[in-house]
Amino acid sequence: MSDLVRMQGIDKRFPGVHALRAVDFDLRAGEVHALMGENGAGKSTLMKCLSGVYQPDGGRILIDGAAVALPNPRAAQDLGIGIIHQELALMRDLNVAQNIWIGREPRLSLGRIDEARLNADAAAIFRGMNVAMDPRAPVAALTIARQQMVEIAKALSFRSRVLIMDEPTAALNDSEIAELFTIIRRLRAEGVGIIYISHKMDEIRRIADRVTVMRDGATVGTVQAAETPIAQIIAMMVGRELVDEPVAIPDLSAAECALELRGITRGREVRDVSFSLKRGEILGFAGLMGAGRTELARAIFGAEPPESGEIIVHGRPVTIRSPADAVRAGIGYLSEDRKHYGLALGMDVRANIALASLARYTDRLGRIDEQELAAVSNRYIDMLSIRTPHDRQEVRLLSGGNQQKVVIAKWLLRDCDILIFDEPTRGIDVGAKAEIHRLLADLAGQGKAIIVISSELPELLRLSHRIAVMCEGRLTGILPGGASQERIMALATRREGMAAE
Structure with missing residues (x-):
């Protein structure tokens, strides 16, 4: 040729x-x-x-x-x-x-x-x-x-x-x-x-x-x-041998329940979904395209509020009709489409990290404490190893993996203790993916309650303490983290009317 x-x-x-x-x-x-x-x-x-x-x-x-x-x-x-x-x-x-x-x-x-x-x-x-x-x-x-x-x-x-x-x-x-x-x-x-x-x-x-x-x-x-x-x-x-070990599954039997859903329904996309999530737990969500996983995440976050059902945060029922309600309840959501829903691409890294917490750094006259914001943003840049020349770099110029870390920094600064990650490693390379996996495990170790939605079964099996499976808007089963791909796919392809395990 x-x-x-x-x-x-x-x-x-x-x-x-x-x-x-x-x-x-x-x-x-x-x-x-x-x-x-x-x-x-x-x-x-x-x-x-x-x-x-x-x-x-x-x-x-x-x-x-x-x-x-x-x-x-x-x-x-x-x-x-x-x-x-x-x-x-x-x-x-x-x-x-x-x-x-x-x-x-x-x-x-x-x-x-x-x-x-x-x-x-x-x-x-x-x-x-x-x-x-x-x-x-x-x-x-x-x-x-x-x-x-x-x-x-x-x-x-x-x-x-x-x-x-x-x-x-x-x-x-x-x-x-x-x-x-x-x-x-x-x-x-x-x-x-x-x-x-x-x-x-x-x-x-x-x-x-x-x-x-x-x-x-x-x-x-x-x-x-x-x-x-x-x-x-x-x-x-x-430039090195990459080791991405499966997450260790801790004993969470005595851990506090951070989030509980009871009968959450929204049209045919999310139908009568109930589950609980403990502090320190990573709950993976598996399912085929159109199973309702993203729609469920958006319902929890108030982007598309549920029509019925109950959301309980740390033992107390909460009403979530908007993302602002979810953030006040301590819930952060990293969308599968970070560029449209997670970032302000025309703004710099510092502003993006501060987006959900800006009121903390603004006085009664509306003046922003840029010196404090700079210190905070650089702390998270160092903590998450965000590769950027400085915190004034436009976020659109960062790589996909580093953009994802900026979104994570935004919710960590807000101190959300319930985090929903929708396709957290889509479109990022193997090195950045391993870093994101380690970060999620570290966050769970700090007591954060984490939901991870992924279309990659090996990723869910590597990360999750338990794996919830959805099909046609319904939760068809919850499996232990060490479950086989065959068991997950069996639940992911169930049809309406079949009982969950």
């Missing part, structure tokens, strides 16, 4: 940050080349250089052996380079064909859009992908997996020979991942070169031909995916 793309000595600096240090990377036609590294390693910056979002400060990019300039994303598209971001960029109010051809619509006389050709051209792309898709379907009505297919079709509409996929399976279930992999294999067979960014080791072994690992803005090395043990790839990523 010939080199389709070659990046040589790519260097990129931002104020105070040397993001890329003489990085080399190449992509062959008809291969899937995985790009891996911890959050902040430089993967996204490198791909933004390839897709025309950033211009390198040094080095050169060659396409088919010829050096090229990529001053903007359109220049990259014109050369056949397409990118599918982790956070999909479709316009939900438009239909499938309109999203694919927006800004390039075929026109009739008098400038009217040729709807028939628009739909026919979109349908032709999906036929080439062997995907059944109605070009007239509204994007808002599609599942995330189907939206992913639209993004791929949009990239292919530019006649992309290079396709960059950034965490494409983050929100997909197993069957949707299998469908995506079928598309990827078909594109590979047609000679498309695919750059695949993921933190999921099992996916890399299934789909990638080669793996390039980056660390601290530099290339560590390139290996053959099929021949390289996962442990070796992880060691290349983190």
